Amino acid sequence: MRISITGKNIEISEYLRDLAEKKMSKLERYFPADTVAQVTMAVEKNRHIVEVTIPYSGGIIRGEEVTGDMYASIDNVIAKLERQIIRYRTKLEKNLKAEAFNEPVPELEEEDEGPAVVKVKRFSIKPMSVDEAVLQMELLGHSFFVFTNAQTEDINVLYKRKDGNLGLIEPE
Secondary structure, three states: OEEEEEEEOOOOOHHHHHHHHHHHHHHHHHOOOOOEEEEEEEEEOOEEEEEEEEEEOOEEEEEEEEEOOHHHHHHHHHHHHHHHHHHOHHHHHHHHHOOOOOOOOOOOOOOOOOOOOOOOOOOOOOEEOHHHHHHHHHHHOOOEEEEEEOOOOOEEEEEEOOOOOEEEEOOO
16 A cells, blocks of 8 residues: 655654554555555644545545544544444455555635635546445545446435435436
8 A cells, every 4th residue: 555645734754654654554454555545634723633535446435533633633543444444344345455546636726705616526436336325425424425326327416314314316
């Protein structure tokens, strides 16, 4: 696994880089050697944020932790990712062993007036079942997920409802 470490509002010291790489190496056994893990460390006021994104052939695994200490954030995000992988291990097993793909980093766009689009994400949409989409949404920790329904070949949106259930939006 290749590990790409970037910093926002922080100078990544050699010790911090080595520590993050050592901790991330715990996850190497789950992914092919050519998988690229993106680790972003940021400091905002007294908050130390570590975000890890690991794209693989079947989707994306993502985790984020915010604490008052960068080292604790690294430990917590690694533990969170490992729990996700273990929890969904049987469902992910065939995809994690397949060849991983490398996604480009999304670019930020800013405007001065009124509400603005501050982030644009581009991703490939793979045909999948509703069950696979639920899994991907939970792995990403998002409240919605856009996917191509393998049965209908239409774009669908899966979302979490306030009552805790899931909703599915299908075009007519």
